[in-house]
Amino acid sequence: MQAIEEILREKRIKVTPQRMAVYAILRETRKHPNVEMIYQKLKPSYPAMSLATVYKTVDVLNKVGLLQELKVGEGGLRYDAIIKPHPHVYCEKCGKVDDVEQFSIEDFHNDSVMQHVQKETGYALSSVQLYFYGKCPNCSD
Amino acid sequence: MQAIEEILREKRIKVTPQRMAVYAILRETRKHPNVEMIYQKLKPSYPAMSLATVYKTVDVLNKVGLLQELKVGEGGLRYDAIIKPHPHVYCEKCGKVDDVEQFSIEDFHNDSVMQHVQKETGYALSSVQLYFYGKCPNCSD
DNA sequence: ATTTCTGCAAATGCTTTGCATTGCA
DNA sequence: TGCAATGCAAAGCATTTGCAGAAAT
Numbered sequence: 001m002q003a004i005e006e007i008l009r010e011k012r013i014k015v016t017p018q019r020m021a022v023y024a025i026l027r028e029t030r031k032h033p034n035v036e037m038i039y040q041k042l043k044p045s046y047p048a049m050s051l052a053t054v055y056k057t058v059d060v061l062n063k064v065g066l067l068q069e070l071k072v073g074e075g076g077l078r079y080d081a082i083i084k085p086h087p088h089v090y091c092e093k094c095g096k097v098d099d100v101e102q103f104s105i106e107d108f109h110n111d112s113v114m115q116h117v118q119k120e121t122g123y124a125l126s127s128v129q130l131y132f133y134g135k136c137p138n139c140s141d
Numbered sequence: 142m143q144a145i146e147e148i149l150r151e152k153r154i155k156v157t158p159q160r161m162a163v164y165a166i167l168r169e170t171r172k173h174p175n176v177e178m179i180y181q182k183l184k185p186s187y188p189a190m191s192l193a194t195v196y197k198t199v200d201v202l203n204k205v206g207l208l209q210e211l212k213v214g215e216g217g218l219r220y221d222a223i224i225k226p227h228p229h230v231y232c233e234k235c236g237k238v239d240d241v242e243q244f245s246i247e248d249f250h251n252d253s254v255m256q257h258v259q260k261e262t263g264y265a266l267s268s269v270q271l272y273f274y275g276k277c278p279n280c281s282d
Numbered sequence: 283a284t285t286t287c288t289g290c291a292a293a294t295g296c297t298t299t300g301c302a303t304t305g306c307a
Numbered sequence: 308t309g310c311a312a313t314g315c316a317a318a319g320c321a322t323t324t325g326c327a328g329a330a331a332t
Contacts, residue, residue: 014306014311035297050314055297057312071212071272076296089264100258117241117273123230125275131212132258134266155286155331176322191289196322217321 004066011064018049022057026067026081032088032097034076072097072131085128091136100132145207152205159190163198167208167222173229173238175217213238213272226269232277241273 004023005015025033025041033041039054058079061067070078072090078097080088087100118125145164146156166174166182174182180195199220202208211219213231219238221229228241259266 009307012311016306016312018313048314051296052298052315053313060312087258089258089262089266091264092267098262098264100262117228117230118275121230121239121241121273122278122281123232123239123273123275124281125230125273126233127274129270129272129274131270131272132262132264132266133268133270134259134264137263140263140265150332153286153332157287157331159288189289192321193290193323194288197287 007064007066013060013064018046018053019057019060021046021049022054023061023066023081026079030099032070032072032078032080034073034078036075038079070097070129070131087130087132089132089134089136091139092133093135093139096136098136100130148205148207154201154205159187159194160198160201162187162190163195164202164207164222167220171240173211173213173219173221175219177216179220211238211270211272228271228273230273230275230277232280233274234276234280237277239277241271 004020008015008019021042022038025038031037035051035054035058038058039049039051042049042054058067058069058077062069062079065083067079067081068083070080070088072078072088073095075095082099089098089100090096091098114125114128117123145161149156149160162183163179166179172178176192176195176199179199180190180192183190183195199208199210199218203210203220206224208220208222209224211221211229213219213229214236216236223240230239230241231237232239255266255269258264
């Protein structure tokens with residue numbers, strides 16, 4: 001796997017401590033944080049970092065393909081450094097977002113379903129997102 | 142099928158012209174409009190209707206189960222009066238949202254997948270959303 | 283007659299923007 | 308050194324809220 005620095009340099013995007021820090025956080029967690037959560041986690045080690053920079057950074061990393069945006073839950077987009085397509089579950093009570101690992105969305109991303117949908121709709125498809133909604137174990141009483 | 146009036150009355154929610162109008166628009170279209178689009182479509186016949194009322198109305202109708210919210214695209218949530226679970230395609234260029242009718246998300250909503258995910262994650266699941274992203278026929282050149 | 287809803291305007295809150303300064307390359 | 312990125316504060320917008328008047332039950 002290619003190092004993040006190389007990927008950025010290839011695209012003529014500067015490697016900064018802030019960008020590395022945001023990416024590092026997303027690599028370490030499975031919590032799918034939103035911008036605010038990333039910002040809070042960054043604060044202790046980067047007291048000067050601004051929220052605007054986090055917004056700009058996730059945007060850059062997303063466009064470069066180093067992470068994916070999840071349109072799930074309240075409180076803005078959630079971010080995931082695992083870019084391989086996979087389903088997510090959202091807890092409607094506590095707001096937690098978890099991965100669904102067992103069955104891969106590759107089952108959709110593959111020929112059968114994608115081509116099927118592509119043929120039906122006429123769309124040139126590029127990606128899929130599968131979201132499950134419910135209550136997590138802690139919130140189900 | 143139960144009339145919308147009955148459903149609202151059952152829940153002690155008042156039947157108003159505004160609510161009927163918003164619901165009627167969503168029944169007539171397959172465009173999955175957002176609040177602003179609904180508002181614009183309503184304006185000619187209801188010049189006094191306020192945007193805030195549209196926001197409140199879709200919220201009520203959604204909670205009562207008369208429509209579903211789609212978290213797709215820019216420009217806020219999109220609304221669909223067809224509440225049977227089915228996948229959607231989003232055009233990343235023009236913002237259009239279409240239904241995917243051929244294969245039903247029922248394929249997921251059914252025992253096999255839902256129970257599978259439920260067992261894996263421990264979540265008590267209530268719904269699913271499947272979104273495809275790409276370019277619509279008009280935007281694919 | 284009550285109670286809820288509507289419409290307006292103000293308030294909120296998330297996200298973006300502009301720009302001077304800083305810091306990669 | 309030159310160009311891009313950061314940080315701050317201000318601006319922008321979509322959404323929500325509060326409340327007086329209107330409408331539904």
